Amino acid sequence: MNNVFKLLDRLEAEHCLTLDEYEALINGLSKETADYAAKKAVKARQAVYGNDVYIRGLIEISNICKNDCYYCGIRNSNKKCERYRLTKEDILDSAAEGYSLGFRTFVLQGGEDAKFTDTFLVDVIKNLKALYPECAITLSLGERSKESYKALRDAGADRYLLRHETADKEHYEKLHPQNMSFENRMECLKNLKDLGYQVGCGFMVGSPFQTSRTLAKDLKFIEEFAPAMCGIGPYLTHKDTPFSNMPSGSLELTLYLLSIIRLIDPTLLLPATTALGTIHPKGREMGILAGANVVMPNLSPISVRKKYELYDNKICTGDEAAECKVCLTKRIESVGYKIVTARGDRLTNSNSE
Ligand code: SAM
Ligand code: FES
Numbered sequence: 359m360n361n362v363f364k365l366l367d368r369l370e371a372e373h374c375l376t377l378d379e380y381e382a383l384i385n386g387l388s389k390e391t392a393d394y395a396a397k398k399a400v401k402a403r404q405a406v407y408g409n410d411v412y413i414r415g416l417i418e419i420s421n422i423c424k425n426d427c428y429y430c431g432i433r434n435s436n437k438k439c440e441r442y443r444l445t446k447e448d449i450l451d452s453a454a455e456g457y458s459l460g461f462r463t464f465v466l467q468g469g470e471d472a473k474f475t476d477t478f479l480v481d482v483i484k485n486l487k488a489l490y491p492e493c494a495i496t497l498s499l500g501e502r503s504k505e506s507y508k509a510l511r512d513a514g515a516d517r518y519l520l521r522h523e524t525a526d527k528e529h530y531e532k533l534h535p536q537n538m539s540f541e542n543r544m545e546c547l548k549n550l551k552d553l554g555y556q557v558g559c560g561f562m563v564g565s566p567f568q569t570s571r572t573l574a575k576d577l578k579f580i581e582e583f584a585p586a587m588c589g590i591g592p593y594l595t596h597k598d599t600p601f602s603n604m605p606s607g608s609l610e611l612t613l614y615l616l617s618i619i620r621l622i623d624p625t626l627l628l629p630a631t632t633a634l635g636t637i638h639p640k641g642r643e644m645g646i647l648a649g650a651n652v653v654m655p656n657l658s659p660i661s662v663r664k665k666y667e668l669y670d671n672k673i674c675t676g677d678e679a680a681e682c683k684v685c686l687t688k689r690i691e692s693v694g695y696k697i698v699t700a701r702g703d704r705l706t707n708s709n710s711e
Pocket of ligand 2: 423424425426427430431432433434468469470
């Protein structure tokens with residue numbers, strides 16, 4: 359156990375460990391080691407971001423998807439999922455509401471919907487950029503060709519979130535059908551980086567067949583790929599998927615990994631995710647206290663929120679949803695942090711002063 363504290367000291371100082379050491383760190387999770395890691399993570403984040411927490415307005419633009427990821431509630435084969443797609447006007451309306459609430463980043467997320475052609479997306483991005491030049495646009499629309507990513511980048515998209523899901527090929531193949539490939543996912547991430555996007559990777563904690571070894575590979579991948587953002591949250595079971603019998607991931611391990619990832623890179627944009635808020639009523643606050651520095655309130659029209667159900671019991675889908683920003687602001691303030699109205703780009707240690 360002593361060794362785990364030493365590994366955390368080394369990670370704080372050097373920001374890297376070997377694969378075996380990451381695995382030992384994960385196996386060494388206890389109340390004491392988690393507290394120790396969180397304390398260091400908060401210190402590291404504080405040095406770069408102070409008490410600031412960035413917000414992103416999440417607009418879930420379609421739940422139509424050609425893929426069949428075994429864990430995902432909006433997978434193509436889920437015939438019980440009621441499908442929707444926002445129009446350009448819906449997206450612009452959601453952004454306008456978000457702008458007036460103080461959002462300076464819009465995240466357009468959705469399934470791999472064939473109707474989202476480059477022409478359609480370029481038009482939406484250009485409109486958003488013309489209306490709100492000081493805002494950042496993040497896309498999270500899955501795997502596309504390099505040409506497509508380039509067209510969207512040229513139109514003005516700043517950031518792209520594409521969780522790698524797992525850095526272990528065999529594990530990847532247990533989570534996805536044969537027509538999806540680990541190599542293509544990794545190639546997409548590389549292409550996005552080459553095109554100058556601020557790239558986000560990430561994974562679900564406790565996804566079926568995950569082991570401490572596959573998690574160690576995720577950590578090594580994050581260390582080496584050096585993304586600008588990293589989205590992690592617990593895997594949560596959805597009743598209408600092939601994994602309906604698989605248990606959800608744990609709050610404790612997610613928080614511990616947030617702290618470890620913060621120590622790998624103190625400048626990372628690290629969200630306390632909706633899945634974390636779903637697994638525990640105070641999950642997002644706990645995420646901030648473990649080292650996260652971003653929250654992503656939902657800006658989607660209330661009428662579609664319930665339909666973007668990646669997992670059971672997702673929060674912020676009822677009538678109270680219009681209050682997402684107010685509610686999150688209060689929650690963040692309750693633990694001593696403050697939400698800022700800013701694009702919220704990644705800072706480095708030197709430009710944070
Ligand atoms: N289609 C895009 C993509 O593939 O990146 C974006 C949408 S996808 C639903 C966004 C993320 O939701 C996935 O990367 C996955 O990690 C997460 N997700 C899907 N099903 C989940 C579940 N059952 N529990 C927790 N997270 C889940
Ligand atoms: Fe495509 Fe989940 S299977 S978004």
